[in-house]
Amino acid sequence: xxxxxxxxxxxxxxxxxxxxxxxxxxxxxxxxxxxxxxxxxxxxxxxxxxxxxxxxxxxxxxxxxxxxxxxxxxxxxxxxxxxxxxxxxxxxxxxxxxxxxxxxxxxxxxxxxxxxxxxxxxxxxxxxxxxxxxxxxxxxxxxxxxxxxxxxxxxxxxxxxxxxxxxxxxxxxxxxxxxxxxxxxxxxxxxxxxxxxxxxxxxxxxxxxxxxxxxxxxxxxxxxxxxxxx
Amino acid sequence: xxxxxxxxxxxxxxxxxxxxxxxxxxxxxxxxxxxxxxxxxxxxxxxxxxxxxxxxxxxxxxxxxxxxxxxxxxxxxxxxxxxxxxxxxxxxxxxxxxxxxxxxxxxxxxxxxxxxxxxxxxxxxxxxxxxxxxxxxxxxxxxxxxxxxxxxxxxxxxxxxxxxxxxxxxxxxxxxxxxxxxxxxxxxxxxxxxxxxxxxxxxxxxxxxxxxxxxxxxxxxxxxxxxxxx
Numbered sequence: 001x002x003x004x005x006x007x008x009x010x011x012x013x014x015x016x017x018x019x020x021x022x023x024x025x026x027x028x029x030x031x032x033x034x035x036x037x038x039x040x041x042x043x044x045x046x047x048x049x050x051x052x053x054x055x056x057x058x059x060x061x062x063x064x065x066x067x068x069x070x071x072x073x074x075x076x077x078x079x080x081x082x083x084x085x086x087x088x089x090x091x092x093x094x095x096x097x098x099x100x101x102x103x104x105x106x107x108x109x110x111x112x113x114x115x116x117x118x119x120x121x122x123x124x125x126x127x128x129x130x131x132x133x134x135x136x137x138x139x140x141x142x143x144x145x146x147x148x149x150x151x152x153x154x155x156x157x158x159x160x161x162x163x164x165x166x167x168x169x170x171x172x173x174x175x176x177x178x179x180x181x182x183x184x185x186x187x188x189x190x191x192x193x194x195x196x197x198x199x200x201x202x203x204x205x206x207x208x209x210x211x212x213x214x215x216x217x218x219x220x221x222x223x224x225x226x227x228x229x230x
Numbered sequence: 231x232x233x234x235x236x237x238x239x240x241x242x243x244x245x246x247x248x249x250x251x252x253x254x255x256x257x258x259x260x261x262x263x264x265x266x267x268x269x270x271x272x273x274x275x276x277x278x279x280x281x282x283x284x285x286x287x288x289x290x291x292x293x294x295x296x297x298x299x300x301x302x303x304x305x306x307x308x309x310x311x312x313x314x315x316x317x318x319x320x321x322x323x324x325x326x327x328x329x330x331x332x333x334x335x336x337x338x339x340x341x342x343x344x345x346x347x348x349x350x351x352x353x354x355x356x357x358x359x360x361x362x363x364x365x366x367x368x369x370x371x372x373x374x375x376x377x378x379x380x381x382x383x384x385x386x387x388x389x390x391x392x393x394x395x396x397x398x399x400x401x402x403x404x405x406x407x408x409x410x411x412x413x414x415x416x417x418x419x420x421x422x423x424x425x426x427x428x429x430x431x432x433x434x435x436x437x438x439x440x441x442x443x444x445x446x447x448x449x450x451x452x453x454x455x456x457x458x459x460x
Contacts, residue, residue, distance in 0.1 A: 067297060072341075074348035096386045103344035106384045110340045111302075114333035118304035137389045146380035153373040154336045156326045 005029035007121035008167075009112045012036050012062070014049030016214060017127030017170055019192045020182035024169050025125045026058060027185055033119060034062045035112055039104070040070025040078040045193050045202035052191045065111055075101040076196075083197040085207040089216045092209055096135050099196050099209065105138035109147055109166070116164060117157045125167045131174050144168050175217025183223065190226035204229045235259035237351035238397075239342045242266050242292070244279030246444055247357030247400055249422045250412035254399050255355045256288060257415055263349060264292045265342055269334070270300025270308045275423050275432035282421045295341055305331040306426075313427040315437035319446045322439055326365050329426050329439065335368035339377055339396070346394060347387045355397045361404050374398050405447025413453065420456035434459045 008030035012018045025032050034057075036050040047064065054062035070078035076098040077083070083099060086092065105128065112124045128139040137143060148166045152158035170178050182189065194214040195204035204211050206229040218225040238260035242248045255262050264287075266280040277294065284292035300308035306328040307313070313329060316322065335358065342354045358369040367373060378396045382388035400408050412419065424444040425434035434441050436459040448455040 063301075065298065068295065069344065071293075072345050072348050074344070096389070100386055101344075102347035102386070103340055103381075103384055106343060106380070107337070107340040110333055110337045113336060114299065114304070114331075115302050117332035118302050137386055138384045140383070143380070143383040146376070146383050150336070150373070150376035150380045151333075153370070153376050154333055154368045156330055156332070156367055159326070159367045 005031050006123060007031045007033060007119050008123035008125055009033050009035055009116045009119065009121055010125040011108055011112055011127070012050045012053060013127070014046035014053065014192060015127070015194050016175075016182070016189060016192045016217075017129055017178060019049075019053050019187050019189070020178050020185070021125050021127040021169060022053060022057060022059070023182055023185035023187045025167070030123060032057070032059045033115065033121065034059045035115060036062070036064050037108055037111070038064060038066045039101070040068060045198050048202070049191055049193045056188070056191070063115065067107065069101060069104065069107070072102065075099060077101050083208050085205065086209070086212060087207065089212040092212065094135065096137065097209060100136050103138070105136075105143075106147065109151075113151050113155065113164065117155045120157070120162075122157070122162050122164050123167060124164065125169070127170050128168050129170045129173065129175075129178070131172065141168070141171055144171070174220070175213055176220035179217050179221040179223060188226075193227065199230060202228075206230055235261050236353060237261045237263060237349050238353035238355055239263050239265055239346045239349070239351055240355040241338055241342055241357070242280045242283060243357070244276035244283065244422060245357070245424050246405075246412070246419060246422045246447075247359055247408060249279075249283050249417050249419070250408050250415070251355050251357040251399060252283060252287060252289070253412060253415040253417045255397070260353060262287070262289045263345065263351065264289045265345060266292065266294050267338055267341070268294060268296045269331070270298060275428050278432070279421055279423045286418070286421070293345065297337065297341075299331060299334065299337070302332065305329060307331050313438050315435065316439070316442060317437065319442040322442065324365065326367065327439060330366050333368070335366075335373075336377065339381075343381050343385065343394065347385045350387070350392075352387070352392050352394050353397060354394065355399070357400050358398050359400045359403065359405070359408070361402065371398070371401055374401070404450070405443055406450035409447050409451040409453060418456075423457065429460060432458075436460055
């Protein structure tokens with residue numbers, strides 16, 4: 001938890017994955033600048049979790065950015081449409097689900113890119129995961145590689161030779177591996193939320209894609225999820 | 231000015247370039263969805279111009295997105311620091327100027343990408359220009375190509391085979407050529423603004439990089455700029 005290292009911008013949603021990434025960036029001795037987004041998502045309990053996680057870490061600064069994606073529509077995460085529910089993780093389809101938010105990671109990474117340039121940071125961390133994930137296109141390695149290439153042509157810093165690196169330390173891990181890694185770093189998963197459709201107070205539904213993947217991960221890791229479920 | 235064509239998202243700043251691009255997209259029979267940003271720029275007269283341009287065109291919908299880039303800092307365009315002034319266009323340096331806003335076009339294009347996906351549009355227009363321009367890295371053809379490549383890996387639409395195309399019809403034109411093209415399409419340049427540091431009421435300073443490039447363009451085109459200068 002040293003603060004002497006190089007600066008890094010860490011995208012912190014308040015979920016299980018980004019909480020783990022935050023701990024990993026700190027373990028790697030980065031001086032962490034955390035960035036969260038209020039984007040019209042129905043699960044604003046995420047922001048409370050992000051704040052709690054940032055507060056109990058050595059984050060130098062936690063920036064919350066309010067952006068309006070819900071007015072663009074296109075996702076059950078940011079509208080009143082129903083979030084899909086299932087009884088088991090085996091029911092998840094291979095198709096891109098309705099919870100996909102158009103261009104969300106691209107917008108998040110673009111803000112991170114801007115802040116990194118202002119901070120003179122050349123490292124950005126994002127907790128995308130291409131194994132136990134919801135099938136979103138903007139979580140795949142080839143997408144991240146293309147964003148990094150674009151970013152280095154976009155900025156004065158990149159043109160000046162300060163190459164930006166997008167770190168995705170979870171991308172090839174299973175959810176169980178992520179949880180074990182985080183527990184070894186002291187992550188308090190009781191302060192994270194994953195549910196796409198939580199009840200008031202933040203109680204998880206237990207049946208959306210994200211809950212099912214999380215529960216499967218804890219089960220496979222042999223650990224009880226400290227988060228309350230309905 | 232037909233509205234029967236394919237949908238396109240046009241980034242409309244209210245400047246000379248984007249006004250011309252709007253007219254070109256309409257001339258190409260696209261059904262235009264215009265997008266403008268209030269991003270903490272000191273020259274909010276831009277938004278008034280964007281509204282006026284959209285109102286007198288056949289734009290289907292004009293979306294104004296409020297985003298907070300000024301809190302990130304890093305540019306004389308979004309802070310109280312002085313915008314550089316010069317007596318002539320020959321004084322412009324080859325270096326990236328202080329008016330550069332970190333990752334601005336990347337953020338703008340990311341929102342356009344999101345809206346395009348929701349609209350099921352596969353065409354985005356942006357008025358970047360790599361000849362008579364201020365030396366911003368995110369105006370170069372290699373940057374735009376990299377963004378397009380990233381965008382097609384980012385979205386469900388791209389994964390589904392609906393390839394997004396970023397149109398940059400001005401990229402290899404001189405400012406004089408842009409103006410002549412716009413005039414042939416009926417663009418009212420009196421409804422556009424280019425100044426980075428306008429006086430109250432929108433009167434242009436005549437000495438910032440953008441004013442000098444604009445004035446040189448009108449001079450070379452042999453046309454009087456209808457916009458008031460100090």
